[in-house]
Amino acid sequence: MTDLPDTDQEAEIADALREAAAFRQTGRATINDIARIAKVSKKTVSRVINESPLVKPRTRHLVKVIIAELGFTPDPQARALALRRSFLVGMVYDNPSPQYVVNMQRGILDGLEETDFQLVLRPVNRADANYWHRLRSFIQQHKPFGLILPPSVSEDEELVDMLREHEVDYVRIASVELDTPARMIRTHDAEGAAQAARHLCALGHVDIAHIQGPESFRSAHERRSGFVRGLGESGRSLPADLIAEAGYTFDSGLQAMERLIYAKRRPTAVFAGNDEMATGAYVAVRKAGLRIPEDISIVGFDDTPIAGRLWPALTTVRLPIREMGRAAAKLLLDQAAGKAPAETISFSPEIVVRDSAAPPPKAG
Template identity: 65%
Template sequence: MSDDEHESKPARDRSQVTIIDIARMAGVSKKTVSRVINESPLVREETRKKVKEIIAETGFTPNPQARALAFRKSFLVGLVYDNPSPQYVVNMQRGILDTLGDTAFQLVLRPCDRGDENYRERVRSFIVQHKPHGIILTPSVSEDETLAEILREEECDYVRIASLELDVPSRSIRTHDAQGAEMAAAHLAQLGHKRIGHIHGPKTFRSAHERLSGFRSGLESYGLELAPELTVEGAYTFDSGVSSATRLLNRRDRPTAIFAGNDEMAVGVYVAARKAGLRIPEDLSIVGFDDTPISARIWPPLTTVRSPIREVGRAAADLLLKRGSGSENLEELQSFQLELIVRESTRSV
């Protein structure tokens, strides 16, 4: 064949390259190519690299609609939450996107109100309409066993994030909230505080109960008691932090320190303290929970319990993808330890 004939022969359009072509060129099965495309861990690294190189060379682009049809699911990962702390939700999203970034999966948000008696059916409708690959549940919706049962009924995969074990390890990410609250209690007790207030989250959140019990237990280890009159329910919001702290600081026997159940409420305590003419930490020590960015930016910087929210989101998404790929060895529960970050909002008395 002459050079002219070679040149006149049309090259194959890249859009016509199929997954079967990729499998043939790589010398592997179509299923293996599919696993590589879907980031399955069940592929040897050498094979993965070879298949990806051929995909890059040919310009092959998987068809999302065809893939979704094959799996009878979309390539959406849903984040279902009712957490009133905006920063918590943002950090969780960032963590999930860290994992999804190099995959075909996209994150879709589904906020809900657990106080709405129809919220479970709204979540069900979302699942039926969008057929997500899976759902990540954060507190407190993750603590709703009825919702988890609905997801199982609809054959929708899920991962639950919670401060205690609620499900099998392959569906769970655990945070040790009680342990973190114990650290906060120990810190304030070691500074010599004896009259300590606590603003906890809503009773509908298991995390609020865990942090309250952990804080109470931590104080008891130092021979101290959390006085009922110094224990106030907040809503994990800034405004509830202001109003709750105002109640505590208006008392004649006001506390010398306050542990807030999250950083949003702790910032509210700052505002209430300054309105009352109190200096931080000279007149009032404050401890928060979560270590969100605001804790290091407010003045004085907030002492807080660091909850690795972004890392938790990353792990939850990774677990969901591994479940979808049929990965084995998921029977070990993933849990995250917390850490006390001491800054300038606390001092000895």
């Protein structure tokens, strides 16, 4: 079946356009006016506006032509009341990396471009005793259209249960598959970390350390396990004394790097679990009077904008954060339209080689 008008509908449209043109001289059109001109019910016009599949193609075409002729723009607040939902899309996050948050935010805004939806940011602290109360109040008061949950909030099963209880759509972004394809964006963090390990091993490093993200983040575990796997492919290992846990922040990366520098066995290369920590590691190396990469090679993860602005430029694993945010927003809208994907959308990281990693210094 085609949506193109037939001869009978062309005449119907012509009559409707003449009436719409005459009406434009009298004032601003309402849904009731559109329904009268199209000779359909107000409910049918609402369904067309809200992209409901429950309207015949011929009727849909006629209503859209009249809407365009009248220059009618739906009132978002009225639509929200009609649907008993707001036009707010929330991004709930507890990620301490500001660049990650900004990139994710930009991607979501890309995905919501040319829609009525607005993005609202909701930072949380999962360790806060009031975390649940505040988040529940936010959902009850604002009745968001849906939420986008990046790590580590995406790993909170109790939160997901609460969203289902309140019938709030959501999309989870995580390094492992946690939900159905309609609600899931998956990143393959472990494979990206394995690429970092292979790169450092190929350069000839043996004493390779890892600055790990917080234990409460599944991504930190995935990145460490992938890094260990990549080292194992070249017969290397990751001893406990070459692991320094940090918090995905600049300051924690600096402190972790200082512990590694002044340990009994100083590494010749370090893989940091994100670029924020890698940037902190840069400062620690410089404070110690050492050089990058001549004395210590550093590799990060995420490929945030800071990676290309450091000197020397940071070799890092690129995770397309902005693209992930855009895909999450689109998936949320597709859910509402009943367009569930057959398979989980996923993003594969890749290493971006720059100047911060080189062969280890020669002994003696």
